[in-house]
Amino acid sequence: MTQQTLKADGASLTLYLNGPQWQGKLAATIGNLSIRNPEAGAALLAEALARVRDAGRDRVLGPMDGSTWNSYRFVSESDGSRPFLLEPTNAPEAPKIFANAGFVPVARYFSARLVLADADLAPPAATDAFRVAPWDGTDPEGLFREVFALSLDSFARNAFYTPITEDAFLAMYRPLMPMMRRDLIFLARRPDGRLAGYLFAIPNYAEGLDTRTVILKTYASLEKGAGRHLVHACHAAARALGFAAMIHALIHDDNLSAERSRREGGQVFRRYDLLGLRWDV
Numbered sequence: 001m002t003q004q005t006l007k008a009d010g011a012s013l014t015l016y017l018n019g020p021q022w023q024g025k026l027a028a029t030i031g032n033l034s035i036r037n038p039e040a041g042a043a044l045l046a047e048a049l050a051r052v053r054d055a056g057r058d059r060v061l062g063p064m065d066g067s068t069w070n071s072y073r074f075v076s077e078s079d080g081s082r083p084f085l086l087e088p089t090n091a092p093e094a095p096k097i098f099a100n101a102g103f104v105p106v107a108r109y110f111s112a113r114l115v116l117a118d119a120d121l122a123p124p125a126a127t128d129a130f131r132v133a134p135w136d137g138t139d140p141e142g143l144f145r146e147v148f149a150l151s152l153d154s155f156a157r158n159a160f161y162t163p164i165t166e167d168a169f170l171a172m173y174r175p176l177m178p179m180m181r182r183d184l185i186f187l188a189r190r191p192d193g194r195l196a197g198y199l200f201a202i203p204n205y206a207e208g209l210d211t212r213t214v215i216l217k218t219y220a221s222l223e224k225g226a227g228r229h230l231v232h233a234c235h236a237a238a239r240a241l242g243f244a245a246m247i248h249a250l251i252h253d254d255n256l257s258a259e260r261s262r263r264e265g266g267q268v269f270r271r272y273d274l275l276g277l278r279w280d281v
Contacts, residue, residue, distance in 0.1 A: 003066070004051065008044050010037025015048045016066040017055050020160040022106075022276065028052045031065035031072065038093040045101055049277070058280040061106070062098060063090065067162040069172065073109060073250070073272035074098070081269060084215055084247055085206040087111070088272065098275050106276035107159060108253045112266030113213075114246045116239040119264055124228045130196040132229045134237065135185040143187075144173050146195045154220035158252075160274070179205060183241065184214060186233045188226040197221025199230040201238065204247065212244040219257075231260065 002017045012034045019029035030048055035041035052060050064072035071088050074095045083089050135143060148169045155161055180202055188197035199219035204211045216234060221227045238246055248261040250272065 004048075005032070006044050006048055008037075008040045010040035011035050011044045013041075013044055013048060014065065015051060016064075017052070017057060019061060019064065020067055020162045022059050022061060022160065022278075025059060025280075026057065027276070028055070028057045028060040029064035029066055029072075030060060030062035031070070033063050033090065033094055035091040035094050035097065038097060041091075041094065042097050042100065045097055049101060053279065059276065059278040061160065061274060061276050062103065063088075063094070064160075064274065067164070068158070068160050069162070069164050069169075073274050075270060076105075076108075076273045077271040079269040083206060084111070084204045084213070084249070085202065086215070086217065087206075087249070087270075095273070095275070101277065103275035103277045105273040107274040109250050109272040109274075110253065110258070110268045111250055111270045111272075112248045112261050112268045114235075114248060114261070114264060114266045116235060116244060116246055119235050119239070119246075121232070121236050121239070124225065124232055127225060127229070128191070130188040130190050130223050130226055130229070132186055132188045132197075132226070132233050134233075135182045135187055137182040140177055141170070144170055147198050150195050150198065150222060151220055154222055176202070179203075183237055184234065186230050186237075188221060188223065188230055190223070196223035197226035197230055199234050201234050201246070203243075212242070213247060214238045214241075214243045214245075215247045215249050217249055227257065228260065231257075231264075235264075 004015045014032035016029045019027045073088050074090050148166050184201040186199045190196050200217045201214050204213040204215050219230050248266045251258045
């Protein structure tokens with residue numbers, strides 16, 4: 001079996017033997033963690049690692065629910081604020097359990113909070129390469145099929161990337177569609193109508209329906225400069241809609257958007273680690 005769920009009194013996890021490539025070799029991943037008893041969690045992790053080695057894998061990533069399309073990363077630093085909508089969470093003891101088993105950080109991420117009143121809303125230089133506009137709200141399935149095709153191309157160069165099927169992608173996003181506001185979804189289209197980039201933002205409903213915080217959840221582009229135009233459009237729209245703050249969510253430390261968030265005044269309030277363990281070194 002390539003996917004195995006292990007349970008004990010006070011802990012459970014899922015082992016995925018066929019995870020993403022890590023430095024050119026297939027890695028297993030460990031995710032879907034529930035650790036209520038640290039001792040049970042440590043014993044269950046040891047059992048999972050034994051199964052990884054028995055299967056002939058010499059590297060494992062965690063926490064990761066099979067791939068980066070699903071939940072992954074531990075919280076490593078926090079200002080103590082409550083989790084935002086769709087943010088990964090974990091038991092406080094979990095990172096130490098993994099560290100004691102030999103795991104070390106292999107990728108780092110952060111979330112930053114931007115006060116929209118302080119944001120620089122000067123528009124980027126005009127371009128004829130694409131036009132940015134909010135989604136008109138029509139044909140959501142068609143939109144997400146376009147987004148899927150662009151995502152496969154845009155994310156393919158990311159570390160730990162694994163492709164998924166269109167059906168799996170749509171199944172992930174359908175539950176989010178009722179929560180999304182079309183005035184917080186922006187599309188960059190080339191003159192011929194082809195999608196050049198997209199941005200999804202969503203109110204932080206973890207604070208309630210009257211939240212004044214919006215989350216910049218995902219954006220991707222294939223055209224140089226489209227990302228900057230999309231983010232500017234989102235900042236301007238969110239402020240006009242009465243939101244006070246925006247969360248730049250779950251950004252890789254080395255991503256171009258990390259530097260953009262810092263320039264725009266984003267203040268880091270949470271950091272995250274993806275951990276890895278190798279036996280071939």
